Amino acid sequence: KAGVTQTPRYLIKTRGQQVTLSCSPISGHRSVSWYQQTPGQGLQFLFEYFSETQRNKGNFPGRFSGRQFSNSRSEMNVSTLELGDSALYLCASSFYPIAKNIQYFGAGTRLSVL
């Protein structure tokens, strides 16, 4: 079974630009969560989607948004990039909503904002 696939793996952007990251969950998984990982803040929850609906949202500004498609694939978008958005963005899928199930993480997208 293929794992969680995130594209692209690396991205370099400049301040003010916007970026879209993609995540394909494990086949059969309908829940997709996004996390931001930085050395200073650790792993921070961004949002979770289940059956195309946002179920949970973390404490991030409105510049961070996401969506989920009918095939469970998910995208997250960051608009008006800031230097502080440089981070590893991890996507995780699970079979159920995360309260009950294991998170399977993708390899992540490393975003550098210059």
Add this chain to the structure above:
Amino acid sequence: GQQVMQIPQYQHVQEGEDFTTYCNSSTTLSNIQWYKQRPGGHPVFLIQLVKSGEVKKQKRLTFQFGEAKKNSSLHITATQTTDVGTYFCAPPQSNTGKLIFGQGTTLQVKP
């Protein structure tokens, strides 16, 4: 709000020594998960604990869930260089169910 504290933040051990990381919550937990992230890698699920006082073993790794379900620990016996990485505890937030990851304990093992 619900907080999770993981200690220590870093631990350097000689290969063969034991290692323990602790996870403490300000509130009672329904369950707790543990993940390991190798350097340059992504978090990988290790185990989930659900019952009060539960103890689970995976080879040299022993996981415990406290009687009051407010703390948990991971103990590694006779560390090996393959144990290097960051270990995270992750309980679900009580009102939303989303996972709250601790800051992690980074383990370095000297051969």
